[in-house]
Amino acid sequence: MNLRPRLIAALAIFVGMALVPPVAAALGDPFLTVIASRMLVFAIAALSLDLILGYGAMVSFGHAAYVGVGAYAVAIGARFGVTDLLAQMALGALMSAAFALVTGAISLRTRGVYFIMITLAFAQMAFFFFVSQSSLGGDDGVALTARSTLLSTDVLESDIAFFYTILAVLVLCYGGLYRLTNARFGRVLTGTRENPLRMQAIGYRPFPYQLTAYVIAACIASVAGVLLANQTEYVSPAYMAWSRSGELIVMLVLGGIGTLTGAMAGALITVGLEHTFAAWSEHWRLGFGLLLVLVVLFSPDGITGLLKRLGVGPRHD
Amino acid sequence: MTEPLLQVRALRKSFGALAVTDDVSLSVTEGELHAIIGPNGAGKTTLISQLSGQLAPDSGTILYDGAPITRLDMAARVRRGLARSFQITALLPGMSVLENVSLAVQARSGSSYRFWRPVADDAALSQEAMQALDEVGLADRAHRPARALSHGEQRQLELAVALATKPRLLLLDEPLAGTGGQEAEVLISLMRRLKDRLTIVLIEHDMGAVFALADRVSVLVYGQIAASGTPGDIRADPKVRAAYLGEEEEGTPDA
Ligand SMILES: Nc1ncnc2c1ncn2[C@@H]1O[C@H](COP(=O)(O)OP(=O)(O)O)[C@@H](O)[C@H]1O
Numbered sequence: 088m089n090l091r092p093r094l095i096a097a098l099a100i101f102v103g104m105a106l107v108p109p110v111a112a113a114l115g116d117p118f119l120t121v122i123a124s125r126m127l128v129f130a131i132a133a134l135s136l137d138l139i140l141g142y143g144a145m146v147s148f149g150h151a152a153y154v155g156v157g158a159y160a161v162a163i164g165a166r167f168g169v170t171d172l173l174a175q176m177a178l179g180a181l182m183s184a185a186f187a188l189v190t191g192a193i194s195l196r197t198r199g200v201y202f203i204m205i206t207l208a209f210a211q212m213a214f215f216f217f218v219s220q221s222s223l224g225g226d227d228g229v230a231l232t233a234r235s236t237l238l239s240t241d242v243l244e245s246d247i248a249f250f251y252t253i254l255a256v257l258v259l260c261y262g263g264l265y266r267l268t269n270a271r272f273g274r275v276l277t278g279t280r281e282n283p284l285r286m287q288a289i290g291y292r293p294f295p296y297q298l299t300a301y302v303i304a305a306c307i308a309s310v311a312g313v314l315l316a317n318q319t320e321y322v323s324p325a326y327m328a329w330s331r332s333g334e335l336i337v338m339l340v341l342g343g344i345g346t347l348t349g350a351m352a353g354a355l356i357t358v359g360l361e362h363t364f365a366a367w368s369e370h371w372r373l374g375f376g377l378l379l380v381l382v383v384l385f386s387p388d389g390i391t392g393l394l395k396r397l398g399v400g401p402r403h404d
Numbered sequence: 405m406t407e408p409l410l411q412v413r414a415l416r417k418s419f420g421a422l423a424v425t426d427d428v429s430l431s432v433t434e435g436e437l438h439a440i441i442g443p444n445g446a447g448k449t450t451l452i453s454q455l456s457g458q459l460a461p462d463s464g465t466i467l468y469d470g471a472p473i474t475r476l477d478m479a480a481r482v483r484r485g486l487a488r489s490f491q492i493t494a495l496l497p498g499m500s501v502l503e504n505v506s507l508a509v510q511a512r513s514g515s516s517y518r519f520w521r522p523v524a525d526d527a528a529l530s531q532e533a534m535q536a537l538d539e540v541g542l543a544d545r546a547h548r549p550a551r552a553l554s555h556g557e558q559r560q561l562e563l564a565v566a567l568a569t570k571p572r573l574l575l576l577d578e579p580l581a582g583t584g585g586q587e588a589e590v591l592i593s594l595m596r597r598l599k600d601r602l603t604i605v606l607i608e609h610d611m612g613a614v615f616a617l618a619d620r621v622s623v624l625v626y627g628q629i630a631a632s633g634t635p636g637d638i639r640a641d642p643k644v645r646a647a648y649l650g651e652e653e654e655g656t657p658d659a
């Protein structure tokens with residue numbers, strides 16, 4: 088079997104992004120690497136949302152909450168002397184998993200627009216919970232005194248080392264999700280998206296599979312949150328605002344819902360454009376909105392669908 | 405006399421004021437093909453939905469293999485060997501024909517909490533799925549997306565998926581709906597073969613097929629069993645001729 092086009096597209100993304108730090112150095116513009124770090128962080132978050140929204144047809148409008156929980160895991164961890172990145176990721180994933188298990192079990196009792204609303208409501212609960220935590224800076228959030236340590240070293244203080252760390256995490260998340268979506272578990276998830284009644288009629292109970300996917304996605308989102316806190320060196324409830332959840336959905340719509348490569352591409356493009364155009368004009372979002380409308384109208388499968396039609400992009404997975 | 409494989413006792417189901425299943429009792433012996441006929445809106449699909457666990461009856465009991473299954477959900481009944489096909493094709497349209505079937509094989513062979521190994525490499529799954537496709541004559545369509553099949557082929561796939569669950573009792577809800585000529589022939593000869601190794605409850609509007617295949621026929625009218633017997637009895641029953649068969653000749657088969 089030949090290497091699938093979507094795998095090649097993903098590889099191209101990874102290689103392209105790996106070249107950013109040397110290019111930034113050559114251009115004498117180290118800020119490029121900083122922006123690219125942010126792009127990668129959101130690519131991880133978008134991947135995780137795509138698992139439930141794209142493969143599972145669970146339209147969560149509260150996914151940013153898990154990114155936020157990951158970010159707070161850094162602040163909370165640091166307070167208790169847990170400064171290691173991996174330990175903070177584990178802490179964030181644990182907190183997110185607990186929150187996702189409870190809220191997911193309740194949300195998955197509903198369908199369609201109710202699922203959207205209830206996930207939004209739970210995310211707002213998390214938002215206001217952290218707003219009310221004055222010891223964590225409340226509304227304003229809290230600045231981090233340093234980036235996390237990695238295996239007792241402070242290598243992450245280097246923007247370049249930090250960048251490659253994020254890239255490595257992204258590659259791992261992509262690889263893991265690629266395997267998962269093509270394994271038995273992923274087929275059950277996709278089948279349930281296609282027709283839940285049919286799945287029951289051949290002997291499945293979709294709920295535990297959907298809940299498992301929901302928890303996995305929450306854990307990955309919190310990993311992105313741990314990295315985001317380190318990238319901004321700041322943690323605030325704003326990370327879990329409902330508008331952030333909306334932006335994650337926008338990334339998927341732009342890149343192509345239900346393809347991992349599309350999710351990454353959508354995130355990279357969205358964050359990239361944000362930084363490029365925010366410098367030019369405050370009204371850049373108007374242009375971005377227009378772009379989104381065009382994509383939805385002319386290529387419902389997003390950028391991935393567009394490339395596919397041109398015969399170069401990844402096939403729909 | 406052996407105990408029937410399926411026994412339905414005093415089953416009732418209403419939608420609002422409308423009694424769609426009105427005190428239905430029925431028994432199906434192992435190995436027989438039991439056809440249920442009746443005009444549109446008689447409650448045939450609703451009955452199948454209660455037998456398969458998609459709908460809960462208001463009252464009554466369903467015994468399968470001697471044990472009550474009335475409270476079991478669809479998945480549990482499928483695992484006990486009770487499979488159904490849908491009148492309105494219910495496939496996984498975006499997935500391949502093979503995937504549609506192999507997911508049914510997967511459901512009864514080992515855990516689906518496997519996150520790493522590509523399911524495409526699982527030769528055992530694909531092999532069993534291909535057998536089911538072969539049986540219905542769709543093997544050469546295996547890698548097409550299900551939505552790309554013709555209507556008749558989708559009806560064949562409905563059957564292949566039900567077969568892949570390895571049923572003991574097959575509930576078929578108008579498998580011939582919307583098929584014609586050649587397509588219907590293929591499905592009828594398939595049912596003739598299946599009838600030798602499975603117990604089948606068949607809902608069908610095509611009287612030719614019903615009288616050719618059925619060992620017993622029950623007639624459902626306004627949610628009640630109006631008559632039950634051998635195809636010969638049913639054909640001769642004046643009540644049935646008036647209530648149903650006469651109507652059928654003027655002929656508006658279910659869509
Ligand atoms: N979910 C439902 N809610 C309300 N009425 C229903 C529902 N399903 C079926 N019905 C009604 O029940 C009656 C029997 O339907 P059905 O079982 O599909 O009949 P058949 O399969 O014999 O044509 C019809 O009048 C139909 O409109």
Ligand SMILES: [Mg+2]
Binds near residue numbers: 448450491
């Ligand atoms: Mg019907």
